[in-house]
Amino acid sequence: MASTDYERRPTVDTETPDLAERLKRLWETAPGLYGWLATVDHKEIGLRYIITAFVFLILGGIEALVFRLQLSWSNLHILTPEQYDQLFTVHGMTMIFLYAGPVLSGFSNYLWPMLLGARDMALPRLNALSYWIYLFAGIVLYSGFAVGFGPNVGWFNYVPLAARAYNDGPNIDVYALGMVLLGISTTVGSINFIVTFLRMRCPGMSINRVPILVWGTVTASAANIFAIPAVSLAFLLLWMDRNVGTHFFDATAGGSAMLWQHLFWMFGHPWVYAIVLPAMGMVSDGLPVFCRRPLVGYSVVALATVATMVLGFGVWVHHMFATGLPGVSLSFFSAASIIIALPSAVGVFAWLATIWTGRPVFTTAFLFFASFILLFTIGGVSGYMTGSVPVDWQLTDTYFVVAHLHYVLIGINVFPVVGAAYFWFPKFFGRLMDERLGRWNFWTMFAGFNIGFFPMHISGLLGMPRRIYTYGDGMGWNWVNLITTIGSFLFAVGVLLFVWNVVKSLRNGAAAGENPWDAPTLEWATSSPPPPYNFAVIPTVASRHPLWEDRLGRADPQRSVVGHGLVLAQGREALGTTPLDAEPNVILKMPADTLVPVCLALAMTVLTGGLILVNWLVATLGIVLIAIAIGAWLWPSATLGETAEVSRDG
């Protein structure tokens, strides 16, 4: 392969069936089991992320239904305290770590290259690695629970309750190292999004033209790079305290119980924003399509996304208002926690204005997106209330906070995600989802959610603490809990209707065509489902709404072009562009199917298992396997152009 290959000037041409056929051969994943394990196609990986995350959502939901039965009336004994504790801990772990983050990674993985006019993510093998680690970490995290030793001290895992002295079993070791493993997946995934954002946007897509979903995910990814180390470190130190005799968190030996809380929430609060900002981005991009106009205030909404994240790093102490911190720091963090509502207000008013000045089209996706605005507002104001320290001292650790966090996580994550599924399903599978069933799906979920979770505000104000496995008859919490339980089951029926609709529409949904919603962005310019190479020639973009340009009545003579552009077909190739203006810059040689990522992920899992069991032999084996896998990964390859000199002076 000639060294000039990267710097050759590609021809500009129009897409032809011949070219499409050649690209298909170059980019198609191999068939069979090998292909299944070796694929690096972002669309395949994205769908796996989404499906795996939904499996975890359903598991977490079943756990919740079981303990809602236990709580539906006073003094019930459906569960033992130990069972209850494992269930609520695993429920939190599942929803927060194994569903909410990964499902958004899935959508972004699938959609980003399509939205950006690219062939794939910047680092396809890293992408595969991130999925496999996520899957294996999920299995590790569930392995303890499956054999009766699930984590049992809450997803926040406070010490000293999580220390060896009060928790002798393997429960916490599994949780701690499973989380460290999962953190690697999130970290490499985030790096991939950041690099893709900077280098893979098609020509013309300057950073003020990328969809808001891209802003949401890149912001969340940047935050993860800073936030994940805190929690991975905390869990590693905890594992050391428990297994090799250190005392980082042991107050009786000079350690500090508060250290855990700071490390955990320095991660934990930014993470909350990381698992809602991309979902808010989905709404910012999807809602305007059904309002038949561009989003009101694009620039302000993009800036608000970033601002939320920056402020999000300065509010972690609001999880710790009752830990006896001095008044000055309480005042600071209280003010920050209240002010962070401002960028959220930007979003809310931008969405409202978009609907108000638009002509809303009532599809199921629209209903999910529009209802999200209300749920977000309810979750937002209850957050504002708990942001006020003196009020929080009453509300914290009661069901009021349970209500708040579910309005945030279900309202801002699940509702937009289901809306997004209705919106992009036709692109993923070439078929439309059933709209009639969709209405049933929406109204059941909406009613079930509010019947289930709104009363929790009341039980919280009535003084019901969180994480109690039962309560006395005289407390007056019976009816409100019964209503909550009924609502949660109704909500579960709604989720089942969604799953049913997916299965049904996969089989016999109406054909979708390229662009069923007449939407403006690049993913809708490809066939549904898209070909393995996404775009036969590299598109050029002249505005935020490439497919609406001719109808938005602008005088701008520049037009986006899809179907005529740079031809890159000498092997798997993609175009690298400059970070701000997206000018063509370099031809990237992209990797083909490879088993290395899945092997590396397996090797890391072996190391994790060895450390969980404190079996140094297995751990050493894991390290050796990791070294071999990384060696294979980095071995120079001719097809990636890693064996030839590049001339820099040409």
Next chain:
Amino acid sequence: MPVVWLTWGVLLISVAVIVIIAGLLGAAIWRRPGMPVVAGEKMALLPDEGGLRWLWLGVGLSTAVLLISVIWTVKVLADIQSPASRPGVIIEVTGRQWWWQVRYLSADGRGFYTANEIHIPVGEIVRLKLLGGDVIHSFWVPQLAGKMDAIPGQINETWIEASRPGTYQGQCTEYCGAEHSKMLFQVVAQPRAEFRAWWKRQLSSPSVPASVAANGEKSFVENCGGCHSVRGTEAAGSLGPDLSHLMQRRTLASGILPNEPSMLAKWIADPQGLKPGNLMPAVKLSQTERAGITAYLLALN
């Protein structure tokens, strides 16, 4: 009191925000609906105009409300950080799995221990020093004050004041293990004189009739004294609650059982059944030992 106003304030603001946004959302949706979608066909589009006024107005108004809330919060926080007058009573409360150890401190060094029931004088500032005896717990008496955590390795101070006599329910609110749900306590607010009388009594040794003591005290010390203490006897354990004046208390086992003879017998027979995982074992006792110990405990007045 300032906390109550603040709470109502932010609650009303919150409700108002929800109502306004819901109203605007409903109006926006049903104001002028568009045509239904025909999959794959191009639909009418509106130009990228207007709507920015919503942002200026909405965000401007939100900014004002949020700033006022911040100032109000910080003001109330400063007001309640320290009480208006000097505390009259200082009590050290230690959260343990799963009960509350209460220690009354006294300037003359004559303090005493009790458990799960905190007596305070009405109308006086009471300073609380909170400690975590094993894991983290949180002290909450909703009618008297907000929560404050009891954390191992540090002493958190807070204060309470009851303006009316009565019994106030409290509960642990930081998840602390299997029996977190059953870590209740009570605060009993009494008029000054009554409180003083209670204090004096706590300082004395229990007056157990000689016949009862003869039958039960020795068994108690042997079987229970390793963990529990009773003033004036050799029972001086500190793992479990001090039982010197057990019969003065209203509840057993940290608020989960009424203090009645039948409940006491039930608790001694099966502590692990009533509160699985707690530190008290079901001690093997002969019939006579059991009867003697129960009678002895029922005399701890």
